[in-house]
Amino acid sequence: MIRRVASFALVAVMALSAADWEWNLPPGFPRPVVPPENQMSVAKAELGRYLFYDVRLSVNGQQSCASCHRQELAFTDGLARAKGTTGELHPRSSMSLVNVAYVPSLTWANPAMDKLEEQALVPMFGTDPVELGLKGQEERVLDSLRKAEVYQRLFSAAFPGDPRPIRMDTIANAIAAFQRTIISARSPYDRYRYGGDESALSEAAQRGEKLFFSGEKAGCSQCHGGWNFSGSVRYAGGQKVESEFHNTGLYDTYRAPNTGIQEHTGKAADSGKFRAPTLRNIAVTAPYMHDGSIATLSEVIEHYARGGRSSANPLKSSILHPLSLSPRDKMDLIEFLQSLTEEELLKDPRWSNPWR
Amino acid sequence: MKLGRLCPALLLMAAAIMGQEAAPSVRVTGAVKQALALTADDLGKMPRASVKTDSDGIAIVYEGVWLHDVLKRAGVPMGTDLRGKALASYVLAEAEDGYQVLFSLGELDPEFIDNQILLADTANGRPLFGSQGRFRLVAPKEKRGARSVRMLTRLDVVMLRK
Numbered sequence: 001m002i003r004r005v006a007s008f009a010l011v012a013v014m015a016l017s018a019a020d021w022e023w024n025l026p027p028g029f030p031r032p033v034v035p036p037e038n039q040m041s042v043a044k045a046e047l048g049r050y051l052f053y054d055v056r057l058s059v060n061g062q063q064s065c066a067s068c069h070r071q072e073l074a075f076t077d078g079l080a081r082a083k084g085t086t087g088e089l090h091p092r093s094s095m096s097l098v099n100v101a102y103v104p105s106l107t108w109a110n111p112a113m114d115k116l117e118e119q120a121l122v123p124m125f126g127t128d129p130v131e132l133g134l135k136g137q138e139e140r141v142l143d144s145l146r147k148a149e150v151y152q153r154l155f156s157a158a159f160p161g162d163p164r165p166i167r168m169d170t171i172a173n174a175i176a177a178f179q180r181t182i183i184s185a186r187s188p189y190d191r192y193r194y195g196g197d198e199s200a201l202s203e204a205a206q207r208g209e210k211l212f213f214s215g216e217k218a219g220c221s222q223c224h225g226g227w228n229f230s231g232s233v234r235y236a237g238g239q240k241v242e243s244e245f246h247n248t249g250l251y252d253t254y255r256a257p258n259t260g261i262q263e264h265t266g267k268a269a270d271s272g273k274f275r276a277p278t279l280r281n282i283a284v285t286a287p288y289m290h291d292g293s294i295a296t297l298s299e300v301i302e303h304y305a306r307g308g309r310s311s312a313n314p315l316k317s318s319i320l321h322p323l324s325l326s327p328r329d330k331m332d333l334i335e336f337l338q339s340l341t342e343e344e345l346l347k348d349p350r351w352s353n354p355w356r
Numbered sequence: 357m358k359l360g361r362l363c364p365a366l367l368l369m370a371a372a373i374m375g376q377e378a379a380p381s382v383r384v385t386g387a388v389k390q391a392l393a394l395t396a397d398d399l400g401k402m403p404r405a406s407v408k409t410d411s412d413g414i415a416i417v418y419e420g421v422w423l424h425d426v427l428k429r430a431g432v433p434m435g436t437d438l439r440g441k442a443l444a445s446y447v448l449a450e451a452e453d454g455y456q457v458l459f460s461l462g463e464l465d466p467e468f469i470d471n472q473i474l475l476a477d478t479a480n481g482r483p484l485f486g487s488q489g490r491f492r493l494v495a496p497k498e499k500r501g502a503r504s505v506r507m508l509t510r511l512d513v514v515m516l517r518k
Contacts, residue, residue, distance in 0.1 A: 028415060194414070196482065210487045215453075226411070235412065235413035
């Protein structure tokens with residue numbers, strides 16, 4: 001009986017703490033899916049922010065999640081390939097975390113990875129490649145966090161009723177909750193398209209929008225469609241859709257470790273297929289593609305205008321074909337892509353480093 | 357002297373004519389009894405209809421005129437008139453950028469199938485604009501959006517059997 005009352009009280013406290021969360025999204029904008037076992041709360045998102053920026057979560061005490069996911073770069077790192085604590089280069093480029101709460105698959109090339117709570121552990125404990133390098137360091141890290149007064153307070157607030165809340169699973173849950181809050185829905189383009197402000201976009205950007213969504217002219221939206229410019233999204237109350245992966249003809253042959261989803265599916269036809277990331281804030285996330293092999297937006301557009309820089313890959317997506325774009329068309333497309341940058345997001349204190 | 361007075365007046369008239377851009381329209385052409393060029397004003401005077409769509413979680417209510425009503429107005433056989441050779445006819449929907457899709461007349465006629473294909477001119481109460489074009493088709497019952505043609509400019513009716 002006592003246990004039943006206690007568990008009832010715990011559920012009540014959890015419900016209470018979850019109830020204080022508000023997404024504060026523009027009217028009509030869908031809410032993200034939140035796993036029932038990791039409900040949102042102000043305290044949990046705040047704890048996640050502290051952890052996200054905490055260099056104690058690295059073997060060299062110098063890096064954190066934010067080292068490869070820098071707010072001012074829309075939570076990317078400006079590098080072609082991310083660099084871990086041991087200097088090891090990741091085979092792929094650091095992905096933006098903007099609107100990550102909505103994407104069906106989180107990474108470049110693993111269709112099965114769809115839980116932020118699981119993915120948060122990969123950079124911490126992964127060994128191939130080593131990123132934050134915490135494998136074997138779990139107890140040392142937990143000890144250092146448990147000794148920090150700020151964390152005693154933050155964890156208790158984030159996980160009320162939990163007698164010993166500073167654990168790896170709660171760390172991952174809090175970081176995941178923080179990541180779900182990084183939502184971009186207020187770019188100039190959003191104001192133009194959804195907010196009734198037709199002056200929010202220049203004429204060039206408006207021409208670029210028409211090209212972007214034209215299947216005949218540029219066809220960008222065939223992979224980067226929808227309001228997130230990433231293809232299908234998951235949202236509260238929606239269907240559980242899957243990500244699509246595309247071979248964009250970067251190479252004649254895609255070699256390990258960058259074989260795309262083939263690494264996970266084992267199917268030869270999946271070689272070179274990577275996820276189409278969101279294009280929100282794309283102007284600040286150079287260099288581009290899964291391996292950072294294209295330096296500028298202008299060169300990305302040249303790549304697609306040629307129908308992919310590789311002409312010999314038989315697995316190249318049939319969506320790609322040479323495009324007839326004038327120099328003005330290309331500039332218009334860039335102007336449109338720049339309208340997807342939400343400047344406020346790049347400096348909003350809700351997502352900034354709390355340790356500074 | 358007369359010329360001096362006339363020229364400014366002519367220039368003003370020419371400027372007025374050039375300044376008046378023709379209102380955007382959807383043309384209905386081809387094997388029709390009455391070719392049409394329908395503006396938003398014209399569509400506003402026809403029987404209005406609306407459909408609700410869900411675009412990745414963003415709800416949009418499109419308003420406009422059922423495509424079969426547009427075709428009927430152009431004299432295209434619909435309902436009991438859609439029989440015999442007319443059933444081997446189709447509508448080619450064309451967009452400003454050259455994109456084209458086609459529908460057979462049968463799949464546009466509610467007496468054959470309840471397909472609910474709308475020629476839309478507003479979304480959530482606002483005139484369509486930008487990449488949507490001033491007019492578009494909306495086919496909410498279709499699983500893929502590829503025939504919900506944006507930037508619609510023309511509906512060309514083709515009769516294969518004369």
